[in-house]
Amino acid sequence: MTDTNSISQLTDRVCDFSRRRDWEQFHDPKNLAMALAAEVGELNSILRWVPNSDCDEAVHETGMRQRLEAEIGDVAILLLQLCERTGIDFGEAVVAKLQTNSDRYPEAVSRGLPERPS
Amino acid sequence: MTDTNSISQLTDRVCDFSRRRDWEQFHDPKNLAMALAAEVGELNSILRWVPNSDCDEAVHETGMRQRLEAEIGDVAILLLQLCERTGIDFGEAVVAKLQTNSDRYPEAVSRGLPERPS
Amino acid sequence: MTDTNSISQLTDRVCDFSRRRDWEQFHDPKNLAMALAAEVGELNSILRWVPNSDCDEAVHETGMRQRLEAEIGDVAILLLQLCERTGIDFGEAVVAKLQTNSDRYPEAVSRGLPERPS
Amino acid sequence: MTDTNSISQLTDRVCDFSRRRDWEQFHDPKNLAMALAAEVGELNSILRWVPNSDCDEAVHETGMRQRLEAEIGDVAILLLQLCERTGIDFGEAVVAKLQTNSDRYPEAVSRGLPERPS
Numbered sequence: 001m002t003d004t005n006s007i008s009q010l011t012d013r014v015c016d017f018s019r020r021r022d023w024e025q026f027h028d029p030k031n032l033a034m035a036l037a038a039e040v041g042e043l044n045s046i047l048r049w050v051p052n053s054d055c056d057e058a059v060h061e062t063g064m065r066q067r068l069e070a071e072i073g074d075v076a077i078l079l080l081q082l083c084e085r086t087g088i089d090f091g092e093a094v095v096a097k098l099q100t101n102s103d104r105y106p107e108a109v110s111r112g113l114p115e116r117p118s
Numbered sequence: 119m120t121d122t123n124s125i126s127q128l129t130d131r132v133c134d135f136s137r138r139r140d141w142e143q144f145h146d147p148k149n150l151a152m153a154l155a156a157e158v159g160e161l162n163s164i165l166r167w168v169p170n171s172d173c174d175e176a177v178h179e180t181g182m183r184q185r186l187e188a189e190i191g192d193v194a195i196l197l198l199q200l201c202e203r204t205g206i207d208f209g210e211a212v213v214a215k216l217q218t219n220s221d222r223y224p225e226a227v228s229r230g231l232p233e234r235p236s
Numbered sequence: 237m238t239d240t241n242s243i244s245q246l247t248d249r250v251c252d253f254s255r256r257r258d259w260e261q262f263h264d265p266k267n268l269a270m271a272l273a274a275e276v277g278e279l280n281s282i283l284r285w286v287p288n289s290d291c292d293e294a295v296h297e298t299g300m301r302q303r304l305e306a307e308i309g310d311v312a313i314l315l316l317q318l319c320e321r322t323g324i325d326f327g328e329a330v331v332a333k334l335q336t337n338s339d340r341y342p343e344a345v346s347r348g349l350p351e352r353p354s
Numbered sequence: 355m356t357d358t359n360s361i362s363q364l365t366d367r368v369c370d371f372s373r374r375r376d377w378e379q380f381h382d383p384k385n386l387a388m389a390l391a392a393e394v395g396e397l398n399s400i401l402r403w404v405p406n407s408d409c410d411e412a413v414h415e416t417g418m419r420q421r422l423e424a425e426i427g428d429v430a431i432l433l434l435q436l437c438e439r440t441g442i443d444f445g446e447a448v449v450a451k452l453q454t455n456s457d458r459y460p461e462a463v464s465r466g467l468p469e470r471p472s
Contacts, residue, residue, distance in 0.1 A: 002209075002213060003209075004125075004207065004208075004209025004210050004212070004213055005124055005125050005126055005209055006123055006124070006125075006209075007122075007123050007124075007125060008123050010209055010212050010213070013212070013213065013216060014212065014216065017216050017219065017220070020225050020229075021223060021225055021228045021229050021230070022229045022230040023228075023230075023232070023233075025230070026232050026403045028170055028173050028174050029165060029173045029174065029176075029177050029186075030165045030168060030169075030170050030173040030270075031170065031402055031403060033158075033161050033162050033164075033165050033270065034162065034266075034269065034270055034273070034398045034401065034402040035398075035399075035402045036158045036161060036162075036193070037158050037159070037162050037270070037273035037394070037395050037398040038395045038396065038398045038399035038402055039395070040151075040154045040155050040158045040391070040395060041155070041391050041392045041393070041394060041395010041396060041398070041399070042392065042395060043151050043154065044151050044152065044154075044155050044280075044388045044389075044391040044392045044395070045389075045392035045395070046151075047147060047148045047151050047388065048385055048388040048389045048392055049350035049351070049380045049385060050148060051148075051288045051289075052146055052148050052149065052287045052288050052289070053287075053288070053289070055146050055147045055148040056146050056147065056203070058147075059147050059204045060205075065204075065206075068147075068204060068206060069206050069211050069214065069215075070211075070214075070215055070218065072197065072200065072201060072204075072206055072208070072211045073211035073212050073214055073215025073216075073218075074215055075154070075193075075197060076197060076208055076211060076212045076215075077212055077215060077216065079190065079193060079194060079197065080212070082190065083190060085174070086177045086183075086186060086190075087178075088183075088186060088187050088190055089122065090122075090190070090194055091120075091121075091122025091123055091124075091128055092122050093187050093188075093190045093191035093194060094122070094128050094131070094132065094191050094194045094195055094198070095120060095122055095128070095131065096187065096188075096191055097187075097188055097191025097192055097194075097195060098131060098132065098135050098191075098195065100188065100191075101135065102135070105139060107138050107139055110139045110141075111138075111139050111140050112139070112140040112141075112143070114141070114144050114285035115141070115285070144285045148388075149284055149285060151388065152280045152283065152284040152384075152387065152388055152391070153280075153281075153284045155276070155277050155280040155388070155391035156277045156278065156280045156281035156284055157277070158273070158277060159273050159274045159275070159276060159277015159278060159280070159281070160274070160277060162270045162271075162273040162274045162277070162398075163271075163274035163277070165270065166267055166270040166271045166274055167262045167267060167468035167469070169406045169407075170405045170406050170407070171405075171406070171407070232403035233403070238445075238449060239445075240361075240443065240444075240445025240446050240448070240449055241360055241361050241362050241445055242359055242360070242361075242445075243358075243359050243360075243361060244359050246445055246448050246449070249448070249449065249452060250448065250452065253452050253455065253456070256461050256465075257459060257461055257464045257465050257466070258465050258466045259464075259466075259468070259469075261466070262468050264406055264409050264410050265401060265409045265410065265412075265413050265422075266401045266404060266405075266406050266409040267406065269394075269397050269398050269400075269401050270398065272394045272397060272398075272429070273394050273395070273398050276387075276390045276391050276394045277391070279387050279390060280387050280388065280390075280391050282387075283383060283384045283387050286384060287384075288382055288384050288385065291382050291383045291384040292382050292383065292439070294383075295383050295440045296441075301440075301442075304383075304440060304442060305442050305447050305450065306447075306450075306451055306454065308433065308436065308437060308440075308442055308444070308447045309447035309448050309450055309451025309452075309454075310451055311390070311429075311433060312433060312444055312447060312448045312451075313448055313451060313452065315426065315429060315430060315433065316448070318426065319426060321410070322413045322419075322422060322426075323414075324419075324422065324423050324426055325358065326358075326426070326430055327356075327357075327358025327359055327360075327364055328358050329423050329424075329426045329427035329430060330358070330364050330367070330368065330427050330430045330431055330434070331356060331358055331364070331367065332423065332424075332427055333424055333427025333428055333430075333431060334367060334368065334371050334427075334431065336424065336427075337371065338371070341375060343374050343375055346375045346377075347374075347375050347376050348375070348376040348377075348379070350377070350380050351377070
């Protein structure tokens with residue numbers, strides 16, 4: 001059984017899926033980045049006409065929820081593949097970026113203000 | 119210390135970062151989807167002029183690698199936030215989508231053929 | 237002087253810009269699609285934290301407007317390049333897609349209802 | 355008859371299509387930016403597994419070409435809507451951005467070198 005909280009175990013599942021289909025040949029970093037754009041596009045497609053004021057509630061409707069979970073799954077799978085292919089550690093990338101952002105957005109001056117565009 | 123292999127621990131770190139800045143007010147599912155489009159756009163920006171034939175090697179150059187790790191960090195942070203906000207489990211979404219894809223792309227007929235566009 | 241209402245004249249300007257820099261070598265359809273993802277990501281970056289209820293007004297603030305015009309320019313330039321490279325006519329693609337959408341969304345049944353996701 | 359080379363005439367067609375369905379209510383700048391991310395995602399989906407070395411030829415296959423024309427149509431329609439909604443002139447945005455890029459990438463030093471990421 002896969003421990004669904006473990007990035008390494010999820011990554012193993014994802015890589016095994018591709019290996020069994022001989023799909024690593026398509027999964028260079030460039031193609032994975034494009035595929036991420038495609039799947040994040042589908043995520044945006046689901047929510048594009050839902051106004052901000054409704055969207056926290058809308059994501060709990062059954063049909064919306066199923067589509068959202070499927071798209072989150074697609075994005076997550078591709079991101080794990082990209083990490084594996086490039087040798088970048090998912091969790092370390094998260095922690096490192098949070099540190100960068102902590103320096104960039106100190107709590108005292110950033111509270112309640114949206115991040116500046118990067 | 120955060121266990122960087124644990125999705126729940128990484129999620130706690132990410133949510134703590136936002137809470138300390140009172141940023142949850144900006145992080146509804148719609149805004150997070152747009153932010154994902156923005157960050158995946160930056161990932162594509164890095165690799166847009168690198169040809170397929172060079173990109174596995176290019177991602178190991180120092181400057182490229184640092185930018186790539188930063189963008190992967192941004193995408194991962196937003197994806198964890200989206201899961202938290204919507205109550206969708208990251209790991210379960212991965213496993214469920216792999217199951218869907220297994221049914222859609224049986225090994226015997228899919229080997230070496232790129233996935234059909236979804 | 238370029239007639240800024242003429243797609244063919246704008247396309248000539250865009251192609252001349254690239255030719256003078258010997259950049260056509262980078263502008264195959266795949267790379268242009270990635271570059272479009274990058275620039276549309278920047279467009280999303282600008283508006284990601286602006287709520288629906290404020291955004292029609294927000295786009296008239298000077299700084300926002302300048303950034304928006306620059307990003308729209310980037311997206312338009314890439315789209316004209318993609319049309320030129322693939323031999324697809326921008327205006328004919330618009331008219332053909334409007335016809336497809338007219339068949340798909342008849343006025344009588346579509347009035348006031350958001351498009352279904354494609 | 356619409357002059358398919360005229361941005362203003364294409365824009366009129368696009369806006370008439372939306373007005374007849376009472377869809378302007380969904381087309382604020384934020385929603386249009388998300389919809390652009392969705393459609394550019396579909397464009398990336400089409401080309402994600404096609405290597406650079408094949409893609410100029412691949413876009414002439416009939417099925418690929420039809421899908422590509424449809425996606426270019428979708429992106430162009432949304433971009434014209436965004437210009438109309440924000441009061442930004444498509445052609446002027448192109449010319450202004452080319453001027454900015456000319457200053458940023460002088461011919462003498464930029465020839466044959468890919469643009470730096472913006």
